[in-house]
Amino acid sequence: MNSYSRVKTGYNKKKIKVLILTAGLCMGLTVGCGKSENKYTYRDAGIEALNAGDYESAIASFDEAINASNALVGAFDIDVLKYRAEAEYRAADYQAASDTYGILIQVDQERPEYLNMRCVSRAQTGDLNGALEDYKRASELDTEKNAPGRAEALLAAGAALENQGAAAEAMALYESAKAEGIESAELYNRMGLCKFGEKDYETAITCFAQGLLKPDAASVPDLIYNQAVAYEYKGDFDKARELMEQYVAGNSSDEEAARELEFLKSR
Template sequence: MRKVIWKQGRKLCLLGVLAALSIFASGCFGGGKEKYTFRENGIDLLEAGDYEGAIQAFDQALEASDGMVGNFELDILKYRAEAECGTGDYEAAANTYAVLNQVDGERPEYLGRSCLLYVKAGAVDKALEQYQRAYAKDPAGETTQEALLAVGQGLTDAGRFDDAMGLYESALSGGMQNAELYNRMGLCQLDAGKISDALDYFEQGLSMADQEPEVRKKLVYNKAAAQEQNADFAGAFTTLESYVQEFGSTAEIEKEMTFLKTR
């Protein structure tokens, strides 16, 4: 029974971009109208799905700037990261956010975003470092919480169950308690083969998910999956009956319930 979760090419040359921005150390915001033309061209290409062309245009906009680092340059870097995501080069996009951190001060939203992107790129250790820095600055922030779930899932997928649980438990002790976090802890323990512990976490998540129907839906389903893995077929069937009453049925659920009846 399937569990429910949410689920290197070209690299940005950090030194090159920082060099382009470093010339802003003195002087005024500027670069003339040309940089705005490049930006608009880049946005048009981005919206049209020409991500490589957009990246080139955004680089031209940065090169055409000759003032202090301001909102224009920061805006361009964010657009560039979006274009890099479009190409599927998530590590390059994460590196772009590293540039933003260096030129705009280290911000939790930049750290959290780079964490999410490093996870997508499969660079879990880099993601973990970014999450830890984001947590130190804003432990209760929405972006930090999103980063926690992403890097925790990345560690789980890599088979690093103890590392993932340590991360989750640290967040819990720091006051970051919510139903989705307990769901992830349950999934981690389920993947680690600790079914009893997984069921405990799913139950804890359910106890606080009354106002979160989408999370509750996942928790009920995952509880049934854990019961099935634990050879508690009657319990899994009963849990799925509750699922159907609350959320409705699907062909997959009906197939699973038919299977459980035969066990």
């Protein structure tokens, strides 16, 4: 068995069903329906729902706002589309978010922030080639290297490279991110995965440990799991069992980890 398959890579290859065709969305933008005086009310309701975490209601309100806009695509529609894309992404409807960012690219220029977020959305749907293309194009446009979503897109692009077997290229990307001052638990997780794939378990363990020291470490529970597996492959079963017990204690629904723990207890 390939050792790389044992760690949690975070790849999501499941395609999410497209709920609305892009062409239909563009038609809705240009034609519009309803009374324009309601569009601000719908937008405000959508923002309120978005802030409350009610993403489905937010998306519905943003659609109503667009439908209530009688003009051709303008600043209002672009503003609403940005909110809708954010709501779709937060709702984990990554295909819809990717489609909406695609519309923004069409109607509001090829901006790096749109490309960054489409990159991340595409990666979540499993479109790793598309994600990598978006990241590269965003990097060309973002000469200041400070466009919103850059760090997230960089991680998504790195994951795409890893998945294509280009771990060295991915590692170079992560190292450049560190040089730019981008520091996060997920960055160190991905660096650790690259080293694990190269069977450099000692360095992988170090990367995972550094990730666990970051302020956002709680958002990347895979760090503990992956570190445990790295210790296992290094031959330190006691440490691997200790870490896996720690992981399972906080992730009791993870059946894969529970089986792994039973295996480690038998060693």
